[in-house]
Amino acid sequence: SQWGEENLQALSIQEGEDVTMNCSYKTYTTVVQWYRQKSGKGPAQLILIRSNEREKRSGRLRATLDTSSQSSSLSITGTLATDTAVYFCATDANSAGNKLTFGIGTRVLVRP
């Protein structure tokens, strides 16, 4: 499969701490996207990093991409209780129609 060897992790951290989650993928992708899914909701995109970028920042979020090792990370600084969610990375395998393949996800619980 395309994936994506981001084994399901569960992280529990205190509000205000930083957190980093990782994913790796097997085949070429033009982009890596990170999504967040809160309980009872659909996923929402957080950040997109292209294959020619090494790092992308958006507010408290920082994504990195290492195409040589086919891995990406997402860091959240100064976590809030509202960051509690499952985080997924997704790749497109350069497929037609922008089909995304999602990894297993990292469950993050931020304790207030």
Next chain:
Amino acid sequence: NSKVIQTPRYLVKGQGQKAKMRCIPEKGHPVVFWYQQNKNNEFKFLINFQNQEVLQQIDMTEKRFSAECPSNSPCSLEIQSSEAGDSALYLCASSPGNTGQLYFGEGSKLTVL
């Protein structure tokens, strides 16, 4: 709040029954996706459309599901004969097609008894 509208939010079916879910994509988005998310949070791509045409679909979808995205009507995904293993969250997403970003609805949770 999601601009992709999925109905119903919940449905309960017996084995062998049909199960139909609908999706109104975000206005102006020509590409629509359906994914199945199981209780372990794993995603399975089912099918995608560009306008009314199927772009890609997996074997399971072709054999057991009926899906369409007619113009000026909601898209739909229907399982012809539900099985216990179909119990999952069915997520619809739309895309403008040029950014790669998917915009998801809140999903339809199917329980097959």
